[in-house]
Amino acid sequence: MANPNGIGASVRRREDQRFLTGRGNYTDDFKRLNMTHAVHVRSPYAHARILGIDFADAAAMPGVVAVLTGADMEADKVGSLPCGWQIHSKDGSPMKEPPHYPLARDRVRYVGDAVAVVIAETREQARDAAEMVVVDYEELPAVGSSTRAIDGGAPLVHDDAPDNVCFDWHLGDKAAVDAAFANAAHVARIDLVNQRLVPNAMEPRAAMGEYDQSSGEYTLTTTSQNPHVTRLLMGAFVLGIPEHKLRVMAPDVGGGFGSKIFHYGEEAVVTWAARRVGRPVKWTADRSESFLTDAHGRDHVSHAELAMDADGNFLALRVSTLANLGAYLSTFAPSIPTYLYATLLAGQYKTPAIYAEVKAVFTNTSPVDAYRGAGRPEACYLIERLVDVAAGVVGMDKTEIRRRNFVPKEAMPYQTPVALQYDTGDFAKNLDIALPLVDYPGFQRRRAESKARGKLRGIGFATYIEACGIAPSNVAGALGARAGLYECAEVRFHPTGSVTVFTGSHSHGQGHETTFAQIVAERFGIPIENVEIVHGDTNKIPFGMGTYGSRSLAVGGSALVKAMDKVERKARKIAAHMLEAAETDIEVKDGRFTVAGTDKSLGIGDIALQAYVPHNFPLDELEPGLDEQAFYDPKNFTYPNGCHVCELEIDPDTGVTTIVNFAAVDDFGNVINPLIVEGQVHGGLVQGIGQALYENCVYDEESGQLVTGSYMDYCMPRADDVPSFTVRYHEDQPCTHNPLGVKGCGEAGTIGAAAAVMNAVVDALSDYGVTHMDMPATPEKVWRVIRDATPAMAAE
Amino acid sequence: MYAFTYQRPTSLADAATAIQADEAKLLGGGQTLLPTLKQRLARPTDLIDLGAIPDLKGIREADGGLEIGAFTRHAEVAHSDLVKRVIPALASLAEGIGDRQVRNMGTMGGSIANADPSADYPSAVVALKATVTTDRRTIAGDDFFTGMFETALEPGEIVKAVRFSRPDKAAYAKFRNPASRYAIVGVFVARFGAEVRVAVTGAAGSVFRATAFETALAADFRAEALNGLSVKADGLNADIHASADYRAHLVTVMAKRAVEAAG
Numbered sequence A: 001m002a003n004p005n006g007i008g009a010s011v012r013r014r015e016d017q018r019f020l021t022g023r024g025n026y027t028d029d030f031k032r033l034n035m036t037h038a039v040h041v042r043s044p045y046a047h048a049r050i051l052g053i054d055f056a057d058a059a060a061m062p063g064v065v066a067v068l069t070g071a072d073m074e075a076d077k078v079g080s081l082p083c084g085w086q087i088h089s090k091d092g093s094p095m096k097e098p099p100h101y102p103l104a105r106d107r108v109r110y111v112g113d114a115v116a117v118v119i120a121e122t123r124e125q126a127r128d129a130a131e132m133v134v135v136d137y138e139e140l141p142a143v144g145s146s147t148r149a150i151d152g153g154a155p156l157v158h159d160d161a162p163d164n165v166c167f168d169w170h171l172g173d174k175a176a177v178d179a180a181f182a183n184a185a186h187v188a189r190i191d192l193v194n195q196r197l198v199p200n201a202m203e204p205r206a207a208m209g210e211y212d213q214s215s216g217e218y219t220l221t222t223t224s225q226n227p228h229v230t231r232l233l234m235g236a237f238v239l240g241i242p243e244h245k246l247r248v249m250a251p252d253v254g255g256g257f258g259s260k261i262f263h264y265g266e267e268a269v270v271t272w273a274a275r276r277v278g279r280p281v282k283w284t285a286d287r288s289e290s291f292l293t294d295a296h297g298r299d300h301v302s303h304a305e306l307a308m309d310a311d312g313n314f315l316a317l318r319v320s321t322l323a324n325l326g327a328y329l330s331t332f333a334p335s336i337p338t339y340l341y342a343t344l345l346a347g348q349y350k351t352p353a354i355y356a357e358v359k360a361v362f363t364n365t366s367p368v369d370a371y372r373g374a375g376r377p378e379a380c381y382l383i384e385r386l387v388d389v390a391a392g393v394v395g396m397d398k399t400e401i402r403r404r405n406f407v408p409k410e411a412m413p414y415q416t417p418v419a420l421q422y423d424t425g426d427f428a429k430n431l432d433i434a435l436p437l438v439d440y441p442g443f444q445r446r447r448a449e450s451k452a453r454g455k456l457r458g459i460g461f462a463t464y465i466e467a468c469g470i471a472p473s474n475v476a477g478a479l480g481a482r483a484g485l486y487e488c489a490e491v492r493f494h495p496t497g498s499v500t501v502f503t504g505s506h507s508h509g510q511g512h513e514t515t516f517a518q519i520v521a522e523r524f525g526i527p528i529e530n531v532e533i534v535h536g537d538t539n540k541i542p543f544g545m546g547t548y549g550s551r552s553l554a555v556g557g558s559a560l561v562k563a564m565d566k567v568e569r570k571a572r573k574i575a576a577h578m579l580e581a582a583e584t585d586i587e588v589k590d591g592r593f594t595v596a597g598t599d600k601s602l603g604i605g606d607i608a609l610q611a612y613v614p615h616n617f618p619l620d621e622l623e624p625g626l627d628e629q630a631f632y633d634p635k636n637f638t639y640p641n642g643c644h645v646c647e648l649e650i651d652p653d654t655g656v657t658t659i660v661n662f663a664a665v666d667d668f669g670n671v672i673n674p675l676i677v678e679g680q681v682h683g684g685l686v687q688g689i690g691q692a693l694y695e696n697c698v699y700d701e702e703s704g705q706l707v708t709g710s711y712m713d714y715c716m717p718r719a720d721d722v723p724s725f726t727v728r729y730h731e732d733q734p735c736t737h738n739p740l741g742v743k744g745c746g747e748a749g750t751i752g753a754a755a756a757v758m759n760a761v762v763d764a765l766s767d768y769g770v771t772h773m774d775m776p777a778t779p780e781k782v783w784r785v786i787r788d789a790t791p792a793m794a795a796e
Numbered sequence B: 001m002y003a004f005t006y007q008r009p010t011s012l013a014d015a016a017t018a019i020q021a022d023e024a025k026l027l028g029g030g031q032t033l034l035p036t037l038k039q040r041l042a043r044p045t046d047l048i049d050l051g052a053i054p055d056l057k058g059i060r061e062a063d064g065g066l067e068i069g070a071f072t073r074h075a076e077v078a079h080s081d082l083v084k085r086v087i088p089a090l091a092s093l094a095e096g097i098g099d100r101q102v103r104n105m106g107t108m109g110g111s112i113a114n115a116d117p118s119a120d121y122p123s124a125v126v127a128l129k130a131t132v133t134t135d136r137r138t139i140a141g142d143d144f145f146t147g148m149f150e151t152a153l154e155p156g157e158i159v160k161a162v163r164f165s166r167p168d169k170a171a172y173a174k175f176r177n178p179a180s181r182y183a184i185v186g187v188f189v190a191r192f193g194a195e196v197r198v199a200v201t202g203a204a205g206s207v208f209r210a211t212a213f214e215t216a217l218a219a220d221f222r223a224e225a226l227n228g229l230s231v232k233a234d235g236l237n238a239d240i241h242a243s244a245d246y247r248a249h250l251v252t253v254m255a256k257r258a259v260e261a262a263g
């Protein structure tokens, strides 16, 4: 009998009840007796020398407990925030890794860089006093963009990073690519910018530090996507606290999109300060601080070329990218424009030779790191824009040129020229499902109908493949990762048959409390209500790696299966004993353990009770208890893939773009909860559409001031900006190397959508000779190309 | 926010007295003032909440037009059957302000007293030949807005109500800022017999009348009458969302759309 809440069921998210009724338990909701409040004094300059800090007046303000600076941290031997990934340049030299102190010591390097912290009885008192801290700055010339950073003679962000270069890296076979270009019949070229984005999680970052004088234990409650990694990095590298004396909790977290993966200075500040002042210290960012100090995403400037033969077969791809890392290295920053980007440049195509160069630079802007998709949206956008240009160059239909170059299903597993080996995927099938959803043959008719109404209609395709569940640890390690990339799970049966699962992955909107419980309910044939999922507390959970890169189910779910396997193995032994049968004669199905060929059987609940009340238990053969732990290290990445199609209409009078139809066909392998998957896709699509049409993080190039520092200027997509999506998936191509056959779905929408939208925008404007437009396609930008092209059009 | 004393007078006279305090500020719906306070950009000693004064509330028919109390929320204007019947263009303007939360809080008095260059109501005040009554006097709508965030109000003067004339035909067309949803350009077109008014907000430092458009429309009240007409880009606002020449272009586009909508 199928479990109504088992695998494949669209169970409504169990956690939503508390979220939607305001009963979530977020970091800022935690209150402690005697708690103090921290407010950071932040640099108003993008680049300046700190000549002195005078906080005498501030310290005398009402309610002020302490004013602490970088000098205090230095005196306490507080270290630099470590970087979790090391890249080596083409010449073999390691990347430049300048120190990144939680409170700046002699220089500030971006607007928002913290220079001091004021701790007071109330938040308002801390703010009042923070305004009284007088920092004597000597303003220095600033670098507000990556192109300015490498413009010879630009000021240096770090004295020990010449030309502002952190690393100059490459991947692929340059000679093979050069040779292919020499023999190419056609070459398509593109220059594009993948603009910087602000992550904008609904819950701003927050952190509360506590120190227990009697036990010497620290507790950090924080808005983190991976509490164990924060414990490791902060404990070992920044504050020198041994892990058994440091507990990190990430309770309910209201969205992260990557921005809460990283270990931030404020976490170290509150933990350290809690001991200094002998009281709990809490900090919660306001929205302006989030804009300034959350690690931003994207920010690439690229040139790419695609060589083709006379028939439009791809021969080679050459890519050169300038990546902006911001003022300091955020935790995983170096891995994003390298191993999460260039390795994806094959896309869904069998391009035989690929060469990519990535120069990563420091600028006087907020650090840049993983943001939903992290490198893969940048890769997808570049490839899919270039393929559209290529279709124009060889005069082929945009779906045909893709189909012609797809890696065929039969070629799986497929080794790309950029390191990855795809396990499964049927790219033609994705396209075949998508085309009828958008009535592709009817497009020209719809375009003509729009034209009759004075509107410009365009259709855009994007196929994507991403690599999720970064793995295996040994490979990642060889590529520069300074952490393992496994996941853990513990499955604890209680005496009365209910189950608590401890997972090292972390939910900040993904619905693990539902999905993970479905997997357990299915396996043991128990009601979903009897399964509790615990995450986000280093004191409860074995060492886990958290959630990012769509890894939770593929890696964390696999660890869960391994732990359940162990539970079942033990339960089978117990059953054999109780039923007086040989272990090999026990058949297990949906949590029932039956002696083959008989009606003698036991449920998992009976077995659990025996395990904990071992009155009649073979203690010499078996330990009591039914509680197992497993770690899972993946054999390979997983490769979600799909085809997104966007149809839109442009109003040439105003330049406004309206999306009229959007279809997403995805292959996520097996799907545990279709409802949650669809929700993840919707959210991802909106974020991708946001990048294509609305969002743009703008710094002033010269002054390094953040121009788009609030929602008055930074445009987020809203519900009325997007159409009702058509979302389909198929389960024909499950992942071959993890036990659930799952691939991950958290980032897919963001990866495909931006390219699909921009391809449609360019298509709509094709009559005006437009072959490319950088994101976001704002009304003014669109209107301008139409206006500038119109005289030429009229002349034709 | 800095600390302040909160007052909630129940009569206009009490409010007028309270606002005399050194650094007192009137509080309408708080949609501009509160964010300003939260960002610590203003430091009033007293906030005088106008929300409990019956004289400042309500929508009435007056002299064939409408009189709308200063403390009338945008949502009330948007949903009022009376407004929809007498000046439907005004209801639809109110429905297009900000978002639902802003409309449920923001007030007409607060909006015009604030005189944001990209606010919507100023266009209606000018196009609908409104008069603004305060606790001290009556000010012609044409004289009310004097510059960017500047009005004819004296310190401590309280807007009591706004009287709008009823046009024969009118419509408001707005090109909204995709981020803030304020007007990048908003054009209110109103026809009173042979007279046509075209008031433009968002484009410049303050609302202005496009007189060439008015003349053309007075002769021929059709969108086509505006063909070839445009306002000068010189002196218009420019920011990351819209340059001056884009705004100038949008003024013509929105004016045409307003004329079409007015029918």
Ligand SMILES: Cc1cc2nc3c(=O)[nH]c(=O)nc-3n(C[C@H](O)[C@H](O)[C@H](O)COP(=O)(O)OP(=O)(O)OC[C@H]3O[C@@H](n4cnc5c(N)ncnc54)[C@H](O)[C@@H]3O)c2cc1C
Pocket (backbone or CB within 6 Å): B025, B026, B027, B028, B029, B030, B031, B032, B033, B034, B050, B070, B071, B074, B096, B097, B098, B099, B102, B103, B105, B106, B107, B108, B109, B110, B111, B113, B114, B118, B119, B120, B121, B157, B158, B159, B160, B180, B181, B182, B183
């Ligand atoms: C996200 C957002 C989007 C918005 N979008 C739009 C938009 O699209 N279009 C638009 O037009 N507006 C928009 N607004 C502004 C909003 O609609 C309000 O009209 C505006 O904030 C002022 O009205 P209020 O009642 O909130 O006044 P408050 O914020 O309370 O006060 C504003 C100023 O007016 C003064 N004041 C208030 N009432 C009176 C009175 N009766 N007499 C004299 N002085 C007074 C106050 O002292 C203060 O100086 C938006 C606001 C936000 C926050």
